[in-house]
Amino acid sequence: xxxxxxxxxxxxxxxxxxxxxxxxxxxxxxxxxxxxxxxxxxxxxxxxxxxxxxxxxxxxxxxxxxxxxxxxxxxxxxxxxxxxxxxxxxxxxxxxxxxxxxxxxxxxxxxxxxxxxxxxxxxxxxxxxxxxxxxxxxxxxxxxxxxxxxxxxxxxxxxxxxxxxxxxxxxxxxxxxxxxxxxxxxxxxxxxxxxxxxxxxxxxxxxxxxxxxxxx
Numbered sequence: 001x002x003x004x005x006x007x008x009x010x011x012x013x014x015x016x017x018x019x020x021x022x023x024x025x026x027x028x029x030x031x032x033x034x035x036x037x038x039x040x041x042x043x044x045x046x047x048x049x050x051x052x053x054x055x056x057x058x059x060x061x062x063x064x065x066x067x068x069x070x071x072x073x074x075x076x077x078x079x080x081x082x083x084x085x086x087x088x089x090x091x092x093x094x095x096x097x098x099x100x101x102x103x104x105x106x107x108x109x110x111x112x113x114x115x116x117x118x119x120x121x122x123x124x125x126x127x128x129x130x131x132x133x134x135x136x137x138x139x140x141x142x143x144x145x146x147x148x149x150x151x152x153x154x155x156x157x158x159x160x161x162x163x164x165x166x167x168x169x170x171x172x173x174x175x176x177x178x179x180x181x182x183x184x185x186x187x188x189x190x191x192x193x194x195x196x197x198x199x200x201x202x203x204x205x206x207x208x209x210x211x212x213x214x215x216x
Contacts, residue, residue, distance in 0.1 A: 001216045002186060008165040010102055011155070011184070013146075014113040014120070016171035016193025017211075018095045018129060023088040025194050028055075031085060035076045060147040060174060062139060065114040082122055089126045092195075098211035099132030105215075111136040112155055112168070114145050114175075135159055146175045152182035169211070176205050188214065 015024050037047035054073060063069040071078040102109050111133050120138055124130045137155060144151040156163055163183035170176050171193035180187050189207035191199040199209055
């Protein structure tokens, strides 16, 4: 249970928090390497090694989340690969009930995502997520990922937020740490971002496997 009388607005991650992260993991760890292997005429194992090295180079930066960057880096049609797997884009079971409860409580629901605008648009198109949100912001609009301290002041200013009176929910512990450092009063981790993987453990933050438990 959270002290809801101390919370004015709820900031929400998208992938792994409101949507099942299985789509992204499947795409980036399986589909992309397969496409690279086919394009470069190399083995899938070699393509996976190439991909993992490339990911590590830009982890935590805006490029890590940028479809344009990866399309150029790998010389494959990343957007088309997204569109070919849209059946895997699904809401978490707790997502809409949680968002509807927040509306009943008159708590503004603000999406704060690192997703590229093209990916965001595709996910909104293929789910009902948009109907459960009041505002949306991609980190690409700011020029900085959520891991970067320069992201947060822009978010607060755009929506006229008092950080200490906000709740932020995300499945990435590095992002939660950045949010806490930026002054957000309440941060919660999501233990089961990918429905096909075991739950993860958070070392420094409270966490949940069902957003509905945050309401009580």
